[in-house]
Amino acid sequence: MPVIRFVREGRDVECFPGENLRAVAVREGIQLYGLKGQLGNCGGCGQCSTCFVKVEGETSTAAMSARTAVEEVKLRRRPEGWRLACQSLVEQSVVVVTKPQASMPDQTKRVAAALAAPLPPGPLEWPGASAVDEDAVDESATDETMQPLEVSGQGSPATPGEER
Numbered sequence: 001m002p003v004i005r006f007v008r009e010g011r012d013v014e015c016f017p018g019e020n021l022r023a024v025a026v027r028e029g030i031q032l033y034g035l036k037g038q039l040g041n042c043g044g045c046g047q048c049s050t051c052f053v054k055v056e057g058e059t060s061t062a063a064m065s066a067r068t069a070v071e072e073v074k075l076r077r078r079p080e081g082w083r084l085a086c087q088s089l090v091e092q093s094v095v096v097v098t099k100p101q102a103s104m105p106d107q108t109k110r111v112a113a114a115l116a117a118p119l120p121p122g123p124l125e126w127p128g129a130s131a132v133d134e135d136a137v138d139e140s141a142t143d144e145t146m147q148p149l150e151v152s153g154q155g156s157p158a159t160p161g162e163e164r
C-alpha cells in the first residue's frame with residue numbers, strides 16, 4: 001500500500017490507494033492546519049484554502065490525483081507542487097510537507113533525506129480484495145425481497161407539529 005511520508009512530523013503513514021490525503025492526516029492525528037485553519041476550516045470541502053501541503057519529488061504528479069478545478073482556482077498564486085490536502089487522492093507513495101507556508105528548521109536537508117530514503121512503490125491491491133468469496137453472496141436477496149419504498153400521502157410533506 002502507498003506510504004505518505006510526512007517530513008515535518010517525521011512519520012510514515014500507510015494508506016489505501018486512492019485515499020484522501022486530508023482524511024489520512026486527520027485519522028493519524030497529523031496537524032495539517034496552521035492557526036487560521038485550526039480556528040476554522042471548511043472540513044474538507046475545498047473552500048477555505050487552509051489545508052495546504054507541498055508534494056515533494058519528481059514522481060509527485062504520478063503519486064497524486066490530478067489537481068481539481070477547485071485547486072486550479074485556489075492554488076493559482078501558489079508554488080508548483082502545492083496541493084489542497086482535502087482535494088488530493090494518494091495513488092502511490094509520496095513525500096509531503098504539511099503547512100508549507102510555515103518555516104521548518106533544516107527544511108532542505110530534511111526533504112532531501114526524506115526523498116533519499118526508499119518508499120514502498122504502491123499502489124498494491126486493496127487488502128483482502130482477492131479473499132472475497134463470491135459464492136458467499138446471499139442469493140436469497142432477489143427482486144421479491146427488495147421492494148421499492150412506497151411514498152404515501154399527497155402533496156408536500158407535513159411539517160413537524162402540523163396536522164394533515
Ligand code: FES
Nearest residue numbers: 044046048049086
Ligand atoms: S479543508 Fe478547506 S480547503 Fe481543504
